[in-house]
Amino acid sequence: MHLKYESQLREPLVYGDKNYHQVTEDIVRPIEAKPTKLWYIGFYISVALLLFGVYSVYREVTYGIGQWNLNKTIGWGWDITNFVWWVGIGHAGTLISAILLLFRQGWRTGVNRAAEAMTIFAVMCAGQFPIFHMGRVWMAFFVLPYPNTRGPLWVNFNSPLLWDVFAISTYFTVSLLFWYSGLIPDFATVRDRAFTKLRKRLYGIASFGWTGSTKHWQRHESLSLVLAGLSTPLVLSVHTIVSFDFATSVIPGWHTTIFPPYFVAGAIFSGFAMVQTLMVIVRKVFQMEDYVTIGHIEAMNKVIVLTGSIVGVAYLTELFMGWYSQNKYEGYTFWYSRAYLFSPYGWSYWGMMACNVLSPQIFWFRKMRRNLFVTFFMSIIVNIGMWFERFVIIVTSLYRDYLPSSWSVYYSPTIWEVGFYAGTFGLFFTCFFLFAKYFPVIAIAEIKYVLKTTGEGYKNKMGNIEEQKLEDFVHEQAHH
Amino acid sequence: MAKKKFVVGCFDDEAVLFPAVKKVRTSGYKIHDVYTPFAVHGLDHALGLRETSLHTAGFIYGITGTTTALSCISWIFTLDWPLNIGGKPHFALPAWVPIIFELTVLFAAVGMVLTFCYLCQLAPFVKKHHFHPRATDDLFVMVIECTDKTNVEDLKAFLSSNGAVETDVQVAEEGWWLGRYDKDEMMFENKEIVAA
Numbered sequence: 001m002h003l004k005y006e007s008q009l010r011e012p013l014v015y016g017d018k019n020y021h022q023v024t025e026d027i028v029r030p031i032e033a034k035p036t037k038l039w040y041i042g043f044y045i046s047v048a049l050l051l052f053g054v055y056s057v058y059r060e061v062t063y064g065i066g067q068w069n070l071n072k073t074i075g076w077g078w079d080i081t082n083f084v085w086w087v088g089i090g091h092a093g094t095l096i097s098a099i100l101l102l103f104r105q106g107w108r109t110g111v112n113r114a115a116e117a118m119t120i121f122a123v124m125c126a127g128q129f130p131i132f133h134m135g136r137v138w139m140a141f142f143v144l145p146y147p148n149t150r151g152p153l154w155v156n157f158n159s160p161l162l163w164d165v166f167a168i169s170t171y172f173t174v175s176l177l178f179w180y181s182g183l184i185p186d187f188a189t190v191r192d193r194a195f196t197k198l199r200k201r202l203y204g205i206a207s208f209g210w211t212g213s214t215k216h217w218q219r220h221e222s223l224s225l226v227l228a229g230l231s232t233p234l235v236l237s238v239h240t241i242v243s244f245d246f247a248t249s250v251i252p253g254w255h256t257t258i259f260p261p262y263f264v265a266g267a268i269f270s271g272f273a274m275v276q277t278l279m280v281i282v283r284k285v286f287q288m289e290d291y292v293t294i295g296h297i298e299a300m301n302k303v304i305v306l307t308g309s310i311v312g313v314a315y316l317t318e319l320f321m322g323w324y325s326q327n328k329y330e331g332y333t334f335w336y337s338r339a340y341l342f343s344p345y346g347w348s349y350w351g352m353m354a355c356n357v358l359s360p361q362i363f364w365f366r367k368m369r370r371n372l373f374v375t376f377f378m379s380i381i382v383n384i385g386m387w388f389e390r391f392v393i394i395v396t397s398l399y400r401d402y403l404p405s406s407w408s409v410y411y412s413p414t415i416w417e418v419g420f421y422a423g424t425f426g427l428f429f430t431c432f433f434l435f436a437k438y439f440p441v442i443a444i445a446e447i448k449y450v451l452k453t454t455g456e457g458y459k460n461k462m463g464n465i466e467e468q469k470l471e472d473f474v475h476e477q478a479h480h
Numbered sequence: 481m482a483k484k485k486f487v488v489g490c491f492d493d494e495a496v497l498f499p500a501v502k503k504v505r506t507s508g509y510k511i512h513d514v515y516t517p518f519a520v521h522g523l524d525h526a527l528g529l530r531e532t533s534l535h536t537a538g539f540i541y542g543i544t545g546t547t548t549a550l551s552c553i554s555w556i557f558t559l560d561w562p563l564n565i566g567g568k569p570h571f572a573l574p575a576w577v578p579i580i581f582e583l584t585v586l587f588a589a590v591g592m593v594l595t596f597c598y599l600c601q602l603a604p605f606v607k608k609h610h611f612h613p614r615a616t617d618d619l620f621v622m623v624i625e626c627t628d629k630t631n632v633e634d635l636k637a638f639l640s641s642n643g644a645v646e647t648d649v650q651v652a653e654e655g656w657w658l659g660r661y662d663k664d665e666m667m668f669e670n671k672e673i674v675a676a
Contacts, residue, residue, distance in 0.1 A: 020517060020618035145556070154561055157553045158568075163578040170582040174589040181593060184602065189517070189616040197662035204661025208597065209606035212615050214527055216600045217519040222534045223596045227589060230538075234585045241578050445518040 006453045008462055013106055013450060015290040017457030020448050027442045028190055030286045035437055038285065046429035053423005056416040057132055065135050068417045073408035074398045078417045079129045081390040085270070086126035086424065087168065087242055088263075088386060091235055092271025093119025094175055097182075098231035101224070106454055107299050109446040110292045113186075114282060115275045116179040117439070121431040122274070123172045125424035130164070132420070160244040167241040174234055178227045181220070184210050186440040239267040246393065252329040253338070253397035256321065262314035266386060269307035269356070272300050273382035278432065280376045282441060291442050298369045304382065305363035311389075312357035329402070337396040344409045345396045348388050355385020484654055485626040486512060488611045489639035489647045490619045494520050496643035497620045501526045503642055504624065509635065512625040512654070515615035534599070538592040545587025549580040607659030609652040619646075 018026070035043075060067045070077050093116040100108035131140050143165045145155050155162050188210035191203035210216070243263035246254035276297065283292040322334030338349040359381050362368045369375070400407045435441070452458045465473065491497040497514070501523070504511060511527060524531075557563065558570045565572075597603060615621040622644070624635065636647040 024517075024617045145552070151561060154556045154563075156563065156565070157557060157579060158565055158572050158575040160578075163582075166579045166582040170586040174585060177589055177593045181596070185518070185616065191661060192610065192613040192616045194661075201660050201662040204607070205604045208602035208604060209608045209656055210602060210616070211608050211610060212515040212517060212621075213600075214514045214516065214520075214523050215529055215532075216602075217516060218524040218529060219532045219534050219596055219600060221519050222532045223592055226535050226538045226592060230542075230585050230589055233581070237578065237581060244578070448518040 006459070006462070008459055008466070010454070011293070011295040012456035012459050013110060013291075013293065013295065013454035014447060015293055015456045017460075018290070018451065018455055019457075020451065023447050023451060024189055024193070024444060026288070026290065027440050027444050027447070028193060030436070031190060031438060031440065032193075032195070036285075039433065039437065043430065043433040046426050046433055049422050049426030050430050051423075051426070052419050053421075053426050056419030056423055057128075059416050060132060060420065061137055065133070067414060069411060069414050071408055071411070073401060073406050074395060074411045076394050076398065077411055078391075078413045078421060079133045081387065081394050082421050082424065083126050083129035083133075084242055084390040084394075085383075085387050086122050086129070088239065088267035088270045088390075089274045089383070090119045090122035090126060090171075090175075090271065091239060091264075091267035092275045093117070093122075094171075094178070094231045094235040095268055095271065096275070097178060098228040098235065101228040102232060105299075106450055107296050109443060109450050110296050111275060111279055111300070111442075112446070113179075113182065113439075113443045114278060114435075114441050115271075116175060116182075117432065117435045117441075118274060118278060119175050119271075120172065120179060121428045121435075122271075123168065123175065124431070125428050127168060127172070128420075128424060128427075130161075160241065160248050163241045164245060167238045171234060171238045174227070174231055178224075178231060181223055181227070182443055182446075183439065184208050185212065185220070186444045188212065189444050190440065236264055239263045251397050251401070252327070253333040253393065256318060258314055258317055258321075262311065265307045265310035265314065266356075266389060269304060269311055270383055270386035272303050272307070273379040273386070276300055276304070276375055276379035277383070280372055280379070282436060286436070286441065288442060291447060294370050294372075297372065297375055298366075301363045301369040301375060301378075304378070305360050305369075308356055308360035308382070315353065315357065332400075333397055337400060338392060345392070345399065348392050349396065352385050352388035352392050355381050356389060359385075483651050485632075485649065485651050486611070487624045487626060487630070487632060487635045487639070487647065487649055489622045489624070489636075489642075489644035490612055490614070491622065491643055492619060492645050493643075494523075494620055497622070498522070498526055500622065500639070500642040500644070504622070504639070507638070509630075510625050510627070512623040515611060515621040515623070517616050517618060517620075520620070534592060534596060537595050538588045541591030541595075542584045542588035544591070545584040546580055548587065549583035550576070553579065601656050605658055605660075606656050607661060608656045609650075609654070611650060611652070612646075 014023075016022075056067075068077065068079065070079075093112075096108050096115045097112040100112075131137060134140055143155060143162065145157075155165075184207055187203050187207035191200060191207045194200040194203055240260040240263065243259035247256060247259035249255060279292050279300075280297070283289050319334050319339060322330045325331075336343050337345060340346050341350055359378060362374065362378065395411060399409060399411065489500070491500060494516070497520070501511065501514065505528070514523060514527060516523065553576050554571060557572070562570045601608075611623050612619055612621045622639070624630075624639075626632065626635075626649075632649055636649070639647050
């Protein structure tokens, strides 16, 4: 039997004196209410961005990669920067739902659903970039190993780019399954309260006929736990493999063994920042301050300052190794192309340093961690910084290679490159707005599960338990 | 499937539910199922359900993925089309670790979710009988199967005395069928049995 006791010193995770029904009411309310004007405005802006992105991609597909400003020297630019950026953002969801589940972090319940949704949408956005970067996108299926009439000519299983294909598609599939299996019971909750026929029908389909049977719950628990156990190494492997795209090459600035842990820390860092950006808005708009509390925000800010500092240590280690290795190419890349402020791309390196390493240090202060405005502002700053990081890694390593005659300083994106990036924002937010309107943004069943341990109303009564004699306490708990 | 008669008792607190489950079982009634809005830990043990073997299935799916990846890649790269990549060995195991790992996870996850859906008979367009609409909201619904000898009124009174806030009798189909939740196909009747 689960012990329904938690120290009063711990902050409640659910504010207000709520019962199970109140939890359902609060979380399902936005689904049952008409969307607000603000929702429509946000949704239409997202769709407009998405359409602009579709047009940009149309130009790229029709006229070729020449629509972008990539050249022979800088062969990876905004596209791969954006790819790594989006994949990084797509790491927080699974981290929150899987790793924090294994670590028994109660606060994950308030934010895991939205964070997982964010993960799935971010990975969808990320996938677009390598696919369209192929140029002849209609042959994208060539990356899959299938018996074909060309030999069969197989893909290169020793190539990190192929590892990426497997890693990203597996990550997307597993995240989607994890997310949806958690959604089934909550869809059933929405279905059983539905007041129109259409609603009842659609949520009936989505809930797969869930009844809430004890045996089903037992299996559901087992499924979540094993999926969490599988997702934990998976989430670490995905960004590790993305970092292999760089680390297994022989380009100075990429060819470093520190990349896997450094990329994973960076991914968690940017992912949590994006969760903050979204949750600060969602909790306000849907009046979910009782469920996504300031304590949740603070916990995530702690993760941000930790991972931001890990990333900072990685930057400094790279600089140190650039000098200590006495490799002149490494030294040139790190100390001139990057760290020298007045080199052509020095501004991007220092932008990255300021956004990722210096500014998150503000979260050492409790007051700042619990300040919504600071949190929101910092979450944007961190994501700008993390975009710069990928830009720095890719472009500053490429623009001056081993052969000075092929050096290129000139790289600025065309409107269609920017449009493609803007389009993925459109895709991301279109999906997120639809999710926020039609899906329970907080895991209803999981909140109910922790309610009696961490709900404010129940917590206040725990003082009585603390004054109880040990024998009485044991007797009461062993009653079942 | 045949329809059966059930006595339904609804509880509004899991702390009341647990002793009630114990009492109902020791009194010799057969609990068909308890429907809860969230996973109530320990309820499966209280009901005497055995542990699920789903995780074992997951392990088997996982090693299937491992062997699939390893055997496919090694066959392709050593027998079917050995590629000379910088003179390196054809059997390049370390370079295959990422894909082998990913396929292990993929097979385990997909296999487990499909098995879960199969075991629980969950799928889109599947409809089941719901004993109480609030079972997914805030009620813990205990459903007891009636036999010829069951005295319905006694059982209802027994449930009420053990803390049930609502009791009723339903004749229901216990399986699933294809259906829509907006259309009442009435494969069950929901009416009080009047004692003659």
